[in-house]
Every structure is written in C-alpha cells, then in structure tokens.
Amino acid sequence: MFNLNEHDGSLNAEWSAEARSRLQELGLRVEVLADALVKLTTRSGAARTYGVEVRRRITAELATAIHFPPSPPSLLFTTYLSEPVAERLRARGIDYVDAAGNVHLAWDDVLIDVRGRRKPTVPAGRASSRGAGAFGRAGLQVLFVLLSWPEAAAFPYRRLAEMSGVSLGTVKTVIDELTRAGYLYDRGSERRLARGAELLDRWSEAYSITLDTSLALGEFAAADLSWWRDAETDLLSSGVQVGGEAGASLIDPHLRPASLTLYATGLPVRLIGRYRLARAENGGNVHIRNRFWQAPGPESWIVPSPLIYADLLASGDPRQREHGDRIRSDDDRLKRIDRT
Known part of the structure; x- marks a missing residue:
C-alpha cells in the first residue's frame, strides 16, 4: 500500500512515496506545485503539469465510470492496476502510476509505458472497507437520495428512509458508514456530504453492478x-419520469437517444396502451424501471441527473459514456457534487 509522504504540505494525505520513487526511477523530476498539482519533467526538458487524483482501488467498472476534470490533465495514483483495468484507462487517455510500478504517461512526444508489474503485498491490518456497507443495494438507494438532494443529509433518519424506500436501520447503517469513511460530516444537528466527486464515482460504479438490473419492470x-x-403531462400524471439517454438529451442537446428509459412505481398500463408500446421479450428500445424514491418536493418529468449519469455509464456504450462525461461537466447538480 501507499506510504504517505509527510513533507508535501497539503498533499501529504494524497501523495505516495512509492509513486514518487517510481516516477524518479524513470528519470522524471517531480515537483509539487500546489494542492493536488504535480509537475513532471523528463531529462530532455519536456514537462507537464498534472492534477493528482488518488484512488486506493480501481476496478474495471470504475475505470469506465470514473470522471476527472478535463483541465489540468489528471494523473491517477493507485495501489495496483491489473492489465485489463489499465487498458481501459489508456483507452480513455488517463495517465496513471501505481505502487507496483505500472506507469503510463503520454503527452506531445513523450510516451512512458510500463506494464506487467505484480501486485504489491498488502500489510496486515491496513485494509479498510471505505464505507463498503453503504454500497449494497439498499445503501445505494439512500446514497441516490443524498446525491440528488444534498440537503437531505440533514434530514431525520425516518424521512430519509421514506425518501429512499429502505428501513430505518439501513439509513442509520449507511450514515454511520459514510461518516467513518469521510464521505459525510456528522456533527449532531449538522450533516453534509464531503468528497462528492469520489462518492459519485463509487455510487455510479456500484449502481451498474448492483442496482441497475434489479430495477427492471x-x-x-x-x-x-x-x-x-410531447408527453410531459401524461408522464407526470402517470407518476412516470424519464431517465437514461432520453433524459440526458434534455441536458445535452448533442445526444440523439436510441432508447427510452422510464422510471415508474409500477407498470404504467394506461401509458403503455395509449402510446402503443409492445412488450419485447428479447429487449426493446423502451426500458421501464422501478422508481424507488420519493422526492422531497415537486417532481420534474426527468429523473435527477446523478441517475441519468449512472444510466449512461451502466449502458456500456462508449457513445453514452462520452455524453455522460459531457453532462457531468455541464449539469449544475453534478457540478455541485464535484465541488463538494
């Protein structure tokens, strides 16, 4: 695992002695410029300034779902990257270095590509769940409410349970897990989200694995x-909201949806009949899913943007992935989460 370097000021909780050592072994000069900014310079004088992003664990799903700001370019530090995971990062143009010495850096005429290093041994007692209990199916429903309506973090547990469709005990477990993992500040009467960008990444990853398929109606x-x-009134009167790439097309006009995802509390029979939707046993272009949540106020006819974003990533479609990145940069709610 990473040994943290205590001599880099505000980066001391993010910087790894192993990562710095690996980069220096490759002949790079490493300079910490400011909070989460690192400048790498080659022996020939070619230089690039990166924004440092630290993730203790990167899965294949997270490598697909993870979002970094476009500027400055991001350099990912992590414990270990298997080759399939590293391949996904390279395909997305994300540079990285892990504690094992796997490195990919590419800019201008510079290409440093080290692969095949083995996973380092994790010392006993160092592993952490990082709030893993909050990322089960029921926990993901609570997290969806917190990401969609950040003010709900301060709501009583009972109201959070009603909004997310889970038990009171589940809400308490999730709040406790998030607090211990540093995703939630809990000072009694004051609770608020923290590290929102990382939390959205993890929620989107877990959604695609755990929650997405279980919602199918x-x-x-x-x-x-x-x-x-042209059916906004019909949709609202039927308690139905639009998600997926159709919902995303209302945020990002560049997107031309090839499918329609609807969220409802049950099959909207009247709507199905009126618009002549035919059941498709082997998959169709209209997906109806369970709307498990209750909003704290009046509902829009589209679902909250964190769910739209997660739907795009869960599709596995590179085109939808691209639009997911776009709406994360453009949508006000998602931008607020990333600034948390």
Whole structure:
C-alpha cells in the first residue's frame, strides 16, 4: 500500500512515496506545485503539469465510470492496476502510476509505458472497507437520495428512509458508514456530504453492478421513439419520469437517444396502451424501471441527473459514456457534487 509522504504540505494525505520513487526511477523530476498539482519533467526538458487524483482501488467498472476534470490533465495514483483495468484507462487517455510500478504517461512526444508489474503485498491490518456497507443495494438507494438532494443529509433518519424506500436501520447503517469513511460530516444537528466527486464515482460504479438490473419492470418496443417529447403531462400524471439517454438529451442537446428509459412505481398500463408500446421479450428500445424514491418536493418529468449519469455509464456504450462525461461537466447538480 501507499506510504504517505509527510513533507508535501497539503498533499501529504494524497501523495505516495512509492509513486514518487517510481516516477524518479524513470528519470522524471517531480515537483509539487500546489494542492493536488504535480509537475513532471523528463531529462530532455519536456514537462507537464498534472492534477493528482488518488484512488486506493480501481476496478474495471470504475475505470469506465470514473470522471476527472478535463483541465489540468489528471494523473491517477493507485495501489495496483491489473492489465485489463489499465487498458481501459489508456483507452480513455488517463495517465496513471501505481505502487507496483505500472506507469503510463503520454503527452506531445513523450510516451512512458510500463506494464506487467505484480501486485504489491498488502500489510496486515491496513485494509479498510471505505464505507463498503453503504454500497449494497439498499445503501445505494439512500446514497441516490443524498446525491440528488444534498440537503437531505440533514434530514431525520425516518424521512430519509421514506425518501429512499429502505428501513430505518439501513439509513442509520449507511450514515454511520459514510461518516467513518469521510464521505459525510456528522456533527449532531449538522450533516453534509464531503468528497462528492469520489462518492459519485463509487455510487455510479456500484449502481451498474448492483442496482441497475434489479430495477427492471419490463422491456417494450416503440415504433416511434420520439413520442415522449410531447408527453410531459401524461408522464407526470402517470407518476412516470424519464431517465437514461432520453433524459440526458434534455441536458445535452448533442445526444440523439436510441432508447427510452422510464422510471415508474409500477407498470404504467394506461401509458403503455395509449402510446402503443409492445412488450419485447428479447429487449426493446423502451426500458421501464422501478422508481424507488420519493422526492422531497415537486417532481420534474426527468429523473435527477446523478441517475441519468449512472444510466449512461451502466449502458456500456462508449457513445453514452462520452455524453455522460459531457453532462457531468455541464449539469449544475453534478457540478455541485464535484465541488463538494
């Protein structure tokens, strides 16, 4: 695991002696410029300034879902990257260094690519769950509420349970886990989210693995997929909201949706009949899913943007992934989370 370097000021909780050593072994000069900013310079004088991003663990799903600000370019530090995970990062243009010595740096005429280093041994007692209990199915529902309405972090447990559709005990467990993991400041009467960008990354990853498929209510096919754009009143009166790439197209006008994802508390029979949606046993272009949450106020006809973002990443479609990155940079709610 990383040994933290205590001599880099505000980076002391983010910087790794192993990572610095690995970079210096490659002939790079490493300078810490400011909080989370590092300048790397080659022997020939070629230099690049990176924004440091630290993740203790990167899975294949997270390598696909993880979002970094576009400027400055990001340099990922992590404990270990398997080759399939590293390949996903390289495909997305994300540079990295791990504690084992696997490194990828590419800019201008510079290319440093070290692969195949083995996973380092983790000393006993150093592993941490990092709030793992909050990322089960029920916990993800609570997290969705907290990400969608950050003010809900201060709500009583009972109200959070009603909003997220889980038990009171689950809410308490999730709040305790998030607090211990540093994702939530809990000072009695004051609770608020912290490290929102990392929390959104982890929630999106876990959503694609644990929650996404469990929400399915039915698959349908529509000959004309554009019907929903003129059906706002019908959707709201039926308790149905638009998510997925259709919802994303209302945020990002560059997106032309090829499918429609609807969230409802049950199959909206009247809506299905009125718009002639035919059941599709082998998958269709209209996906109806369970709307498990209750909003704290009046509902929009589209689901909260954290769920739209997660839907795009869970699709596995590189085109939707690209639009997911775009709306994360453009949507006000997602930008607020990233600044938390």
